[in-house]
Amino acid sequence: MKNFLTNETGLQKVLIPQNRLQERVSGLGQEISQAFDGKDLAIVAILKGSFIFAADLIRAMNIQCSIDFMGISSYVDKPSSGVVRITKDLDESIAGRNVLLVEDIIDTGLTANYLLHTLKQRKPASVDICALLDKSARRLIDLPIPYRGFEIPDVFVVGYGMDYQQHYRNLPHIAILRLNGGQKAPPGATESDQANNKNVS
Ligand code: IMP
Numbered sequence: 001m002k003n004f005l006t007n008e009t010g011l012q013k014v015l016i017p018q019n020r021l022q023e024r025v026s027g028l029g030q031e032i033s034q035a036f037d038g039k040d041l042a043i044v045a046i047l048k049g050s051f052i053f054a055a056d057l058i059r060a061m062n063i064q065c066s067i068d069f070m071g072i073s074s075y076v077d078k079p080s081s082g083v084v085r086i087t088k089d090l091d092e093s094i095a096g097r098n099v100l101l102v103e104d105i106i107d108t109g110l111t112a113n114y115l116l117h118t119l120k121q122r123k124p125a126s127v128d129i130c131a132l133l134d135k136s137a138r139r140l141i142d143l144p145i146p147y148r149g150f151e152i153p154d155v156f157v158v159g160y161g162m163d164y165q166q167h168y169r170n171l172p173h174i175a176i177l178r179l180n181g182g183q184k185a186p187p188g189a190t191e192s193d194q195a196n197n198k199n200v201s
Contacts, residue, residue, distance in 0.1 A: 005171060012168075012175030015157055016150060021173065024149045025053065028130065029060025032100065032147060041065040042097040042124070046072060046115065047088065048169070049104030052161035053132045057102060068092055072111070082110025099124045100147070104162050105133040108140040116143075133157065133174070
C-alpha cells in the first residue's frame with residue numbers, strides 16, 4: 001500500500017510543512033488571545049475547509065471562546081460572484097458578541113467579503129477575519145485580514161482541511177497538487193497553476 005500522507009504517490013509538492021503550520025498557528029493563537037482577552041469571543045469557522053485549522057487554533061488560545069460552524073457552497077451557475085449558499089447556519093446568535101471569522105484561504109476575497117456582510121447584518125459587536133492562507137495576488141476586493149497565517153503564491157493548494165474534489169483534507173501539511181498533463185485544473189485554479197504543477201520536481 002502506498003502511503004498517501006508521505007507522498008509515496010508523488011502527487012504533491014509540500015508548500016508548508018507540518019512543523020511550520022504548528023508554529024504559526026500557535027503564534028496566531030497567542031495574538032488572538034491577547035487581542036480578545038476579557039472579551040466575549042465567538043469563533044465562527046467556515047466548513048469544510050477550516051475545520052482542522054479552527055480545531056488547532058482554539059487549542060492554541062488561552063482565553064475563553066465559543067465555537068460555531070457555518071457551511072457554505074458556491075452557486076454552480078455563478079461560482080465567481082462571491083455569493084454563497086449557506087448549507088449550515090450558526091446554532092447560536094452572534095448579536096453583541098466579538099466574532100472571529102475563521103477561513104482556510106482567502107483567494108479573490110469575494111466569499112469572505114460576502115460572509116462578512118452576512119454576519120454584520122446579525123449585529124455583532126465586531127467581526128474580524130482570521131485566515132490561515134492568503135493568496136493576495138488573486139484578490140479582487142480590498143479586505144482587512146488582521147490575523148493571517150501565511151501569504152502564498154498563486155497556486156492551488158490542498159491539505160490541512162483543504163480539498164481537491166473532497167480529497168486531500170487529511171494531509172498534515174499544505175501541498176501543491178501535481179497535475180498530470182491531461183488532468184483538469186481544480187475549480188479556481190489558474191492556467192499558471194497547471195504550469196507550476198507540471199514543473200514540480
Ligand atoms: P475566494 O472567494 O476566491 O476568496 O475563495 C475562497 C474559497 O475558495 C476558500 O474558502 C476555498 O474553499 C476555495 N479555495 C480558493 N483557493 C483554494 C486553494 O488553493 N485550495 C483549496 N481551496 C481553495
